[in-house]
Amino acid sequence: MLRHITRTLFKMVVTLFVIVTLVFFATRLSGDPIDYVVGQGITQEDRDLLTRYYGLDASIWEQYVRFLGSFIDGQFGLSFVERRPVAEIVAERIWPSLQLLLSGVSLTILVAVPLGILAAIHRSNWIGSTVMTIAFVGYAVPNFVLAIFMVLVFAFTLNWLPVVGNSTPWHFIMPTITLAGALIAALTRFTRNAMLDVLSQDFMRTARAKGLSEAVVILKHGFSNASITILSVLGLQIAGLAAAGNVVVEAIFAWPGIGDLLVNAAILRDFPVLQFAVLAVAFAVIIVNGLIDIAYAYADPRIRLGRA
Amino acid sequence: MTRFLATTAIATVLAGSAFAVELTVGAANVTGFIDPGRDHSNVGSQFYYNSFDTLVEKNYDKLQGEFRPGLATEWTLVEPTVMELKLRQGVTFHNGEAMTADDVVFSLNRMYQATFPPYQVRARDRLANFDKAEKIDDYTVRIHAKREEPLWETLLNLQQVMIIPEDYTKGLTGDPKVAENDDFEAFSLKPVGTGPYAITQLVPGETLVWERFDGFWGEKAPLDKVTVKHMPETASRITALKTGEADLVTNIAPDQLSLIESDPALKAAGSATALFHVMIMNANHPVLKDPRIRQAMSLAVDRDTLNEALWLGKAIVPASHTMEEFGELYMPELKTFEYNPEKAKQLLQEAGYKGEEIVYTSFPTYYTNGLLAAQAIVEMWKEVGINGKVNVVDKWNGGDADMMARNWSNPMYFADPFGSFGVMWAPKGPSESEGRFNTDAAYAEAWERFRFSKDVEARKAAYAELMERISQDPPVLPLYRPFESWAMNKNVNWAPKPGHIPYVLDFRAGSISFASN
Amino acid sequence: MAEAAIATAASRPGLLADARRIWNDANGVQRAAICIAVLLLIVAAFAPFIAPHEPTAQSLIARLRPPFGFERYREGYLLGTDELGRDVLSRSLHGLQLTLILAALGATIGLVLGGALGLVSGIAGGLVDDIIMGAVDAQIAIPFTLIALLTLAIFGSSIEVMVLVLGLYGWEQYARIVRGEVRRLMAMPFIEAARAAGASGGRIAFRHVLPNAVSPLVVQFTLSISNIVLLESTLSFLGMGVQPPTATLGSMVGIGRDYLPTAPWIVVAPAVMILFVTFAVQILGDWLRDRADVRLRGR
Secondary structure, eight states: HHHHHHHHHHHHHHHHHHHHEEEEEEEHTTTTHHHHSSSSSOOOOHHHHHHHHTOOOOOHHHHHHHHHHHHHSSSOOOOOOOOHHHHHHHHHHHHHHHHHHEEEEHHHHHHHHHHHHHHHHHSSHHHHHHHHHHHHHHHHHHHHHHHHHIIIIIIIIOOOOOSSSSSTTHHHHHHHHHHHHHHHHHHHHHHHHHHHHHHHHHHHHHHHHOOOOOIIIIIIIIHHHHHHHHHHIIIIIIIIHEEEEHHHEEEEEEEOSSSHHHHHHHHTHHHHHHHHHHHHOOOOOOHHHHHHHHHHHHHHHHHHHHHH | OOTTTHHHHHHHHHHHHEEEEEEEESSOOOOOOTTTOOOTTTTGTTTTTTTOOOOOOOOTTTTSOOOSSSSSSEEEEEEEEEEEEOOOOOOOOSSOOBHHHHHHHHHHHHHHHHOOOHHHHHHHSSSSSSEEEEEETTTTTEOOOOOOOOHHOOOOOOGGGHHHHHHHHHHSSOOOOSHHHHHHHHHHSSSOOSEEEEEEETTTTTTEEEEEEOOOOOOOOOSSSSEEEEEEHHHHHHHHHTTOOSEEEEEEEEGGGGHHHTTTTTTEEEESEEEEEEEETTTTTTGGSSSHHHHHHHHHHHHHHHHHHHHTTOOOSSSOOOOOOGGGGTTTTTTOOOOOOOHHHHHHHHHHHHOOOOOEESSSSSSTTHHHHHHHHHHHHHHTTTTTTEOSSSSOOOOOOTTTTEEEEESSSSSSGTTTTHHHHTTTTTHHTTTOOOOHHHHHHHHHHHHSSSSSSHHHHHHHHHHHHHHSOOOOEEEEEEEEEEETTEEEEEEOOTOOTTOOOOOOOTTTEEEOO | HHHHHHHHHHHHOHHHHHHHHHHHHHHHHHHHHHHHHHHHHHHHHTHHHSSSOOOOOGGGGGGGGOOOOSSSSSTTTTBBBTTTTTHHHHHHHHHHHHHHHHHHHHHHHHHHHHHHHHHHHHHHHHHHHHHHHHHHHHHSSSSSHHHHHHHHHHHHHOOOHHHHHHHHTTTTHHHHHHHHHHHHHSSSSHHHHHHHTTOOOHHHIIIIIIHHHHHHHHHHHHHHHHHHHHHHHOOOOOOOTTTTTTOOOHEEEEHGGGTTTOTTHHHHHHHHHHHHHHHHHHHHHHHHHHHHHHHHHHH
């Protein structure tokens, strides 16, 4: 078990280092950030002056070394645009993103798992097919389409819900639904399939034969076994979908999170911020995957007992 | 839920002064830093006037300059190049420090004798004629110009020479006796001025909060607290206004005005901003070297149609690079730019244009209607036989040798042709330095006469010469002064004042009030 | 087992009979999906002939006109006009075509690239396998939308870059499928026999591995088409995709968003088309997977 964790950790660190390095060099390939930093309409002389001031005249290797060095002081360098430590900027953004993610994933689980179980139990009648058709439609609706039409109806026309930022609980409603929309569709399908796999297995028949009620059989025996599969799906699929969804949702609702920061930093070529924000997201996804990996291993006795 | 957010702010006004008067502004862009000296962006200009003062003030209710005492109570030219100013007494900064000549000298010299690179850049294009400021006594300073200066008041009224505290700034980082670069960097996140509102919170790019500064030397601010929030999407800003998340929102495009007008709870105020959206052309691009090609590119653009279609006719299409704000130097009689497709075709033929592709680059969203205008201009080019193509890039490519044409803006940084055309198109200025505009000795000589002549007629004649050069060998076509609108709750009385530079959010006494319906 | 699968693939009845069998197997929703897919393909293929106007032809005096049946409707512009007076219907049709072309190109590149890497990885083994599988793991760790956004922001948004980005989508899935198939087959006696008889790696790959991997690959390919359509739309919506005046469905929604309260028709047509495309393709992909699963279980 310990060996498994150490290996997972080592892989995480290597992956992060590779990502950071790739992003660093990719951003430098894209042209001179000074064009974005100083804006338009300055003379060549002034441009050179500012290039030196922002430290962009150094060779790419020197900049890379300096960049790695900035990890040591924990500031991760200064933003080109805001002139303050990157760590401070990113730190402000983590909690709002996490809030959105948590509320989105919670809603997803609350809706999708019961729906998936329902669809599995009723796999051969109209209830099951209705649920699944809705899930397909839900998956086909791009989240930005869902978002802008919700805004049109609930905010613009009815004036019920606010649309900008995250300052009150009301602000969470539309972003959470937007984020959860596609996730619910995906998780419903996974839950259904996982449940179907479990329901067809021998121990389920045994459980029924023991005379347990159908609800107990399905929830206790069926779902608890399927939950391992669901958990792994949550990690892999949902983490990816949610990270992507966050970018879109934060852009539409001006949600002050990492996704919004990332898109803006990319547009403004604020490399220090961009690099660190990518790192932060990758780190989060990898941590989530790592945790799920470990949880999965723990649930699987072959790995837990070190025989894998 | 409906509108309850807005009603809180308005209700407090009606209830009288016992409650705090608060306002929430939804801004398309919130600045990343606050430093009046370093900044000259359209985003930044929104935020300085509420918190900082200049030595020489202006009557902003009037379109044309009527200067009046600011932090200086009087000023006299003691020598042809030396101005002496008496400072106002009893002025305090937001941090409680009293303003003295030291602060003024420090603020001016941080620009006139800049060592901090971003200041050097800003000083060079507009403050190059100023040598230094010196302290005479605690409330008297002298400013030395290099040559006789016809625009003293104008150039003392600039955002870039607003007054900031010396000791506070120097003490922000490192040695408290020395102004290091890091001091100025730190200042831009913790700004302090003398204006009627102190900036009490700044989350760069996201939120800015002003609170009334009770130690203000002039008439007290009418609002207790103003929160400016970043609301990047047009649709979101309007929606936020409707849901009550904001009381006032910025940058409403003309296409959206009908939404405001159709809502009885809302209204809009707007003006043709003192700024030109322009098309620039690279005079040194191999395909465009012949001035006749660039003339044709310019003559093919039907700016009035653009105005009617994209701005509902509310923008102003100029005959020359000139604005009413320039006062005596406003020269609408110059016919520098016109629409003449027939002449365009003829010039193309004379120049031997063979259908080479001409790329028009546009930012995707930066200028209101910028990308739409780009697409429309390329269609208009097609009408006269120019093979155009739109290229959408986020990056400024005005300095690239292969840039052919693109959109840009020429803001009025101060009310003089020098503050608009002059900043961008001076000899050795940014346009020439970027390699897309050429000047010669004759242009430089006309420029000198325009910049430094003390006689207005001589300046006008020189400017007319410059405009003639521009029309013969065009590097630029001013498209229009865009019509910018702000939308607000019906109870808010606010409108942009004509004397300001573009985009200033002026919430000082007399500039904003609430209707008591 | 493997021989049997190859045999089934080889014995092809007539195409028409095939189609009829598929249709008979399908349930209502699946039949609807088939109809939608076929219809969309035809419309997209003939977009230039169906579209009543040039997609870029502007009319500045007739901007933001509503669709047929509303006040201020402009004759001949059934679905209304956009912010530059262009025909929304024509732009949607051309947008659909471009969106589908991009998706097909992207999915094909991903299939070829991922499939090739999976083959190499599986056949070569050792260090090569470690590196390629390491890359697969890294790819799974980072949300692809993020990579796509960064790539487009950094290298600019042209059609070429867009194809490249979409082409990278899902390569790791194909690589895993093909590698898995390779590893499974490598252990089988008949492959060992073929190797002993001196067959090259390439021959083994094409004769034995690929035919067996076809059905999971087809499923993956279909599903990734709908994901790529969603990805492309998302990127274009965020303003990072194909740039004006060229339209894709996503960019029309993205630009039309500003006009949503005043001119919702700009958004509705492309949004509905995106929905149809992804819905139909998802249903079909899922159905194909179920069929493949049945066959796998039947083994």
